[in-house]
Amino acid sequence: MLSLRNVTVTYPNGVVALRPTTAVFERGKFIVLLGTSGAGKSTLLRSLNGLVRPTSGEVCVEGRGSIFSSRAHLRAHRRRTGMVFQQHHLIGRLSALDNVLTGRLAAHSVLRSILPLPRADRLLALEALDRVGLADRALDRADQLSGGQQQRVGIARAMAQKPEIVLADEPVASLDPATSVKVLEDLHRICREDGITAIVSLHQVDLARQFADHIIGLAQGRIAFEGAPDQLGSATLDHIYATERKALAKAA
Numbered sequence: 001m002l003s004l005r006n007v008t009v010t011y012p013n014g015v016v017a018l019r020p021t022t023a024v025f026e027r028g029k030f031i032v033l034l035g036t037s038g039a040g041k042s043t044l045l046r047s048l049n050g051l052v053r054p055t056s057g058e059v060c061v062e063g064r065g066s067i068f069s070s071r072a073h074l075r076a077h078r079r080r081t082g083m084v085f086q087q088h089h090l091i092g093r094l095s096a097l098d099n100v101l102t103g104r105l106a107a108h109s110v111l112r113s114i115l116p117l118p119r120a121d122r123l124l125a126l127e128a129l130d131r132v133g134l135a136d137r138a139l140d141r142a143d144q145l146s147g148g149q150q151q152r153v154g155i156a157r158a159m160a161q162k163p164e165i166v167l168a169d170e171p172v173a174s175l176d177p178a179t180s181v182k183v184l185e186d187l188h189r190i191c192r193e194d195g196i197t198a199i200v201s202l203h204q205v206d207l208a209r210q211f212a213d214h215i216i217g218l219a220q221g222r223i224a225f226e227g228a229p230d231q232l233g234s235a236t237l238d239h240i241y242a243t244e245r246k247a248l249a250k251a252a
């Protein structure tokens with residue numbers, strides 16, 4: 001179980017991205033963060049693996065305490081936490097397999113990772129590609145794959161890390177609706193099968209309803225809703241998306 005305790009984030013330019021936020025992310029659940037652009041979803045996600053350092057408050061793992069208690073602790077937490085990004089962050093000229101193998105680098109010492117990775121790592125990477133239906137494209141260059149396939153490689157790379165937690169920051173924002181569903185189905189199935197806790201930010205309410213065990217709605221750096229998908233009513237959605245509606249109305 002991962003938790004935020006009274007976490008706030010103020011960026012150096014003075015923007016308050018997260019106001020005092022307390023939340024618990026239950027082990028093995030698929031948790032979706034909803035909210036308009038600028039609501040604080042990325043900031044919250046990134047504070048969960050220390051890519052953003054909270055200005056105050058704690059990020060804790062059950063039985064292990066604060067992820068910031070020491071450098072070694074933070075490194076170990078990051079090894080156990082896979083990330084999936086909106087723009088995949090793949091290296092286009094490398095094969096799908098080599099991109100997935102980069103997910104294994106953190107498991108080795110810096111010195112060891114300069115050498116070719118062991119056969120066991122290659123097998124693990126191939127298995128990760130197989131789980132997203134791309135074993136037959138393993139040797140293709142990443143930039144020759146479609147957007148949906150590239151995002152699957154991104155998922156396979158996170159899975160090759162053998163994570164306990166996966167943080168996915170708008171993983172389907174650049175994909176068409178049908179591909180978005182298929183990519184989320186893969187992510188959801190693998191997390192379920194492996195008991196991985198997934199925390200996924202999305203813009204699409206229908207996808208959140210379809211996949212989430214638990215939804216957290218953010219508005220202006222605060223949690224505006226927390227609950228099961230069937231508790232997310234239209235009044236709550238109005239509240240979460242009020243800022244965006246106001247901005248659209250102003251622009252019209």
Ligand SMILES: Nc1ncnc2c1ncn2[C@@H]1O[C@H](COP(=O)(O)OP(=O)(O)OP(=O)(O)O)[C@@H](O)[C@H]1O
Nearest residue numbers: 011013015017035036037038039040041042043044
């Ligand atoms: N590195 C940064 N430095 C300064 N301000 C930032 C930084 N990153 C984000 N912000 C600001 O913090 C607020 C929250 O941003 P954040 O990216 O967390 O929101 P979001 O909900 O993920 O938005 P989006 O859906 O557009 O990605 C915004 O006002 C944003 O401009």
